Amino acid sequence: MKGVCAERLAERQSAARVARSFxxxxxxxxxxxxxxxxxxxNSQRCERRAGPIQLRAASYELRQFGRLVGMEAEPKLExxxxxxxxxxxxxxxxxxxxxxxxxxxxLGAMGGPQAMLGWVLGAGLAVCDGxxxxxxxxxxxxxxxxxxxxxxxxxxxxxxLLSFLFVFQLCFSAPLSVASGCIGLSQYxxxxxxxxxxxxxxxxxxxxxxxxxLLYRKLDRVRMLxxxxxVLVLGTIGWAVVTGLLxxxxxxxxxxxxxxxxxxxxxxxxLGSAMLIATYxxxxxxxxxxxxGEVRDAGRTIPRAVLxxxxxxxxxxxxxxxxxxxxxxxxxxxxxxxLEARRALLSQxxxxxxxxxxxxxxxxxxxxxxxxxxxxxxxxxxxxxxFAAARDGNFVSAFGRLYKGFPRTSLLALAGVACLCCFFxxxxxxxxxxxxxxxxxxxLQHVGVMLLRARRPEMPRPFRMWLYPLPPLLALLGFGFLxxxxxxxxxxxxxxxxxxxxxxxxxxxxxxxxxxxESGRA
Numbered sequence: 001m002k003g004v005c006a007e008r009l010a011e012r013q014s015a016a017r018v019a020r021s022f023x024x025x026x027x028x029x030x031x032x033x034x035x036x037x038x039x040x041x042n043s044q045r046c047e048r049r050a051g052p053i054q055l056r057a058a059s060y061e062l063r064q065f066g067r068l069v070g071m072e073a074e075p076k077l078e079x080x081x082x083x084x085x086x087x088x089x090x091x092x093x094x095x096x097x098x099x100x101x102x103x104x105x106x107l108g109a110m111g112g113p114q115a116m117l118g119w120v121l122g123a124g125l126a127v128c129d130g131x132x133x134x135x136x137x138x139x140x141x142x143x144x145x146x147x148x149x150x151x152x153x154x155x156x157x158x159x160x161l162l163s164f165l166f167v168f169q170l171c172f173s174a175p176l177s178v179a180s181g182c183i184g185l186s187q188y189x190x191x192x193x194x195x196x197x198x199x200x201x202x203x204x205x206x207x208x209x210x211x212x213x214l215l216y217r218k219l220d221r222v223r224m225l226x227x228x229x230x231v232l233v234l235g236t237i238g239w240a241v242v243t244g245l246l247x248x249x250x251x252x253x254x255x256x257x258x259x260x261x262x263x264x265x266x267x268x269x270x271l272g273s274a275m276l277i278a279t280y281x282x283x284x285x286x287x288x289x290x291x292x293g294e295v296r297d298a299g300r301t302i303p304r305a306v307l308x309x310x311x312x313x314x315x316x317x318x319x320x321x322x323x324x325x326x327x328x329x330x331x332x333x334x335x336x337x338x339l340e341a342r343r344a345l346l347s348q349x350x351x352x353x354x355x356x357x358x359x360x361x362x363x364x365x366x367x368x369x370x371x372x373x374x375x376x377x378x379x380x381x382x383x384x385x386x387f388a389a390a391r392d393g394n395f396v397s398a399f400g401r402l403y404k405g406f407p408r409t410s411l412l413a414l415a416g417v418a419c420l421c422c423f424f425x426x427x428x429x430x431x432x433x434x435x436x437x438x439x440x441x442x443x444l445q446h447v448g449v450m451l452l453r454a455r456r457p458e459m460p461r462p463f464r465m466w467l468y469p470l471p472p473l474l475a476l477l478g479f480g481f482l483x484x485x486x487x488x489x490x491x492x493x494x495x496x497x498x499x500x501x502x503x504x505x506x507x508x509x510x511x512x513x514x515x516x517x518e519s520g521r522a
Contacts, residue, residue: 094313147385
């Protein structure tokens with residue numbers, strides 16, 4: 001009986017404290033930010049108490065305050081993603097439609113099979129960049145990835161500006177990435193249904209819509225679907241490799257043209273273009289860092305998922321492209337009139353290898369599933385970044401809402417912009433995506449990780465990149481090379497500059513409007 005009386009007395013005391021806190025806030029109903037500060041302060045007080053009666057009383061205090069201000073505790077993301085799921089999502093992101101449609105572009109950039117050098121150097125660049133992602137992801141396993149890293153690495157007003165710019169450019173670059181997969185899917189659809197030629201944009205938009213429908217659920221329900229998609233992706237690549245072994249002529253893989261490796265200006269310009277395309281195909285190994293707030297044992301899981309994904313995809317890409325070249329020589333792919341092979345590369349390979357149009361159609365279906373799997377993974381990962389920024393008060397607040405355990409507003413907004421990007425060509429989308437991402441995300445991140453090492457050497461680092469500082473320095477040099485060592489690179493650099501300028505203006509406008517609102521309330 002005494003225990004019950006003591007509990008009720010404690011609850012009444014808690015209610016009195018809440019009432020006093022509420023009166024100090026003023027007669028008006030506090031805003032969400034102000035209310036959240038009081039809840040956070042009371043939560044910390046709750047953690048310092050001991051005993052069941054006090055803990056229950058503190059919980060009662062928070063409930064009472066929530067009723068007074070009309071605010072409930074915001075739901076949080078759950079850490080349910082293990083190593084297997086993390087690698088699966090990375091592979092789905094990386095192995096999209098890219099390798100099935102970009103090989104003719106690589107061959108055209110360097111004029112022959114020597115373009116495979118772009119895959120090798122691209123993998124080395126991915127490893128250097130991946131170690132930066134691995135260290136930062138293990139240190140700061142939160143939803144949002146780069147958004148969180150930039151804010152903490154640079155700190156203060158500069159950190160908030162750069163993190164805002166990252167989210168702002170993501171509203172363009174993420175939909176470009178999603179659109180590239182949908183455009184590739186639509187190209188293979190024309191192989192199955194030639195009547196769709198000229199209507200591929202609407203096929204691409206439909207693919208975005210289907211992905212949104214499947215992602216309209218919590219992450220733990222998405223995991224089994226992603227595993228099934230990955231099985232189909234790996235099965236498609238495995239079929240291509242086996243076909244090359246059985247029906248290919250491997251001399252075609254090393255049939256280099258005369259002067260293929262003469263180190264002149266033309267060679268390096270072609271290599272820069274080839275590396276840019278290869279970089280686009282490798283990207284996605286960092287996808288798990290955007291889901292950092294949902295990863296179990298993130299200090300070990302994130303670095304392994306990043307580096308394992310790069311190694312697995314490098315082997316798969318080299319085997320896939322060598323198999324294609326063994327059946328379809330570079331001269332055939334580069335022939336001016338062979339548009340069918342450029343539009344549906346794997347389908348043309350299977351049709352030639354098995355002398356059967358049906359084999360080409362089966363390949364087209366499998367590649368379409370592979371492309372859709374990439375779109376699925378991209379939308380899943382990128383939708384968490386505006387969500388994290390909004391929760392931090394540094395982006396539109398509507399993006400910070402959860403609906404049944406997932407960020408619905410962020411998902412729908414990115415999908416909508418991706419539909420608009422589907423009206424551009426694949427070449428335009430890839431070039432704009434890569435340059436925009438390098439200048440406004442990757443470069444800043446490489447500089448920031450070195451600043452953080454110098455300023456905060458005491459910070460816990462569950463994973464420390466190997467051979468520091470070589471990885472970030474080599475990544476900066478490599479990305480800089482493939483941005484400028486190409487024909488017509490100025491257009492993409494100008495686009496990045498415009499996006500950065502507009503982002504700065506929007507950020508300044510938000511800060512000014514926020515200051516005016518605070519002055520008005522005062």
